[in-house]
Amino acid sequence: MIESQSLWAFIASQWQKLLEQALQHLGLTFMALIIAIAVGLPLGIFITKQKKWATPILGIAGILQTIPSIALLGFLIPLLGIGAKPAIAALFLYALLPIIRNTYTGITIVDAEIKEAAKGLGMTSMQILTKIELPLALPVILAGIRTAAIINVGVATLAAYIAAGGLGEYIFGGIALNNTNMILAGALPAALLALLLDGFFYLLQKIQITKRSIYGIVAGAIMVISLVSFQNIHTAEGSLAGFEPEFMGRQDGYLGLKSVYNFKMRTVVIGDAVMYGALNEHKLDVIGGYSTDGRLKAFGLRTLEDDKRIFPPYYAAPLVRTSKLKSYPELNTVLNLLAGKINDSVMTELNYKADFLKQSPERVAKDFLLQQGLWKEPQPTTAGSFVIGSKIFTEQYILAQLYAMLVAGYTHLKPEMKTGLGGTKICYDALRNGNIDMYPEYTGTGLLVILKPTQSVLNRLNGNRDSVYRYVEENFRKTQQLTWLKPIGFNNTYALMMREKDAARLNITTISQLNKLN
Secondary structure (H helix, E strand, O other): OOOOOOHHHHHHHOHHHHHHHHHHHHHHHHHHHHHHHHHHHHHHHHHHHOHHHHHHHHHHHHHHHHOOHHHHHHHHHHHHOOOHHHHHHHHHHHHHHHHHHHHHHHHHOOOHHHHHHHHHOOOOHHHHHHHHHHHHHHHHHHHHHHHHHHHHHHHHHHHHHEOOOOOHHHHHHHHHHOOHHHHHHHHHHHHHHHHHHHHHHHHHHHOOOOHHHHHHHHHHHHHHHHHHOHHHHOOOOOOEEEEOHHHHOOOOOHHHHHHHOOOOOEEEEEOHHHHHHHHHOOOOOEEEEEOOOOHHHHHOEEEOEOOOOOOOOOEEEEEEEHHHHHHOOHHHHHHHHHOOOOOHHHHHHHHHHHHOOOOOHHHHHHHHHHHHOOOOOOOOOOOOEEEEEOOOOHHHHHHHHHHHHHHHHHOOOEEEEEOOOOOHHHHHHHHHOOOOOEEEEEHHHHHHHHHOOOHHHHHHHOOOHHHHHHHHHHHHHHHOOEEEOOOOOOEOOEEEEEEHHHHHHHOOOEHHHHHHOO
């Protein structure tokens, strides 16, 4: 879609927040880098003297760098909580390998004859290290630090998933909200930071470095750390709410809470994958979640009443390429077999089975179809393929499996899965570009994130489920060659949630009551 605001106008309107996030990003990067230098440099020196340890230490550092970053963050949260600490720990681990390896390599390649001559002059091992080996190896060591810094700038974007701030908040928010300006507003400064750090360490490699200049560089780095990372380490007192990036940027999310409820609670941005766990572990007090999420039941959470009605209806339905429906008309009937079959409580139970009981989405889907008498053995594939996509949360995986099984059992098409595509923008673009043929979408998301109607249109629709469905169905069909089929039946709207025990103790049932306590 065409953005209503130019990139530079968007950046100009957001420059203060962008600067704050860039400083957070730089703070995370520098903190992790300094710790990695403090640990990696001595380790690199150690394995040059104790060669038997070189292979295991370099091997462990290499293994740490192969762990997917989001998985590593997930492992660290139970140990360090959410926020800057686990982010810095993960970045530190990723920075170790290039620093240890380059320190080891740089010292190892120093000419043996030079070291022998130093011994002949009566120099001690420590003198040879500090006056001969390290100065000669310094360009190689700096190349390793340079590599580590660039890695950290890129990985630090994921810090937004665990409430550590940084430029990833804009990137992930933009992906979720179908907002290219927001994506670029986060990605361009991150790329600029990487280039600036790369250039800084490149210059250090080229200039003649003395002891005094090294001390100056270290002192300057410490000053930078103290200035830019304090906000990441400092934690204020009081209640804390955690919202995912998409929620923070939506009018039917945090923006609506601010404008309609005058929401006052401190907030952090956090990924959906860790948000519920953080609430359950008392790292957060309130989250913005989904009304049919199985973790409501698993963690004993209370959904607060939206007494001022800022959350519109989010009825799920298949969103399909119109051309595919024309080529295979039988799909209309097959994909509508779920229409009206899954209400809010049923969807919550299905999500609970996957999220808490750890049943696979395939098993949950098949058991439901068997219960409803809709299961059929897959038919022979004599037609083409039908590609089903999904966003990256449990409910979408289950719905995608339900539709794949229906297509396999009731048609001769071959269902193919492309699940876990991320936010709305990725799924929507994949559908428009023909990379997928359908994915489950929500009427509220289609209305506010993709169509983005004027306020007068929103006032006319007035949050009515049938009016919203008719509006998105007509507009998608006429302007985008995409078809909304019949709603499945449940309304997965946004909701604020608290631990049930806390809500009962404080006698909170509505968002307005929550807001009065902050």
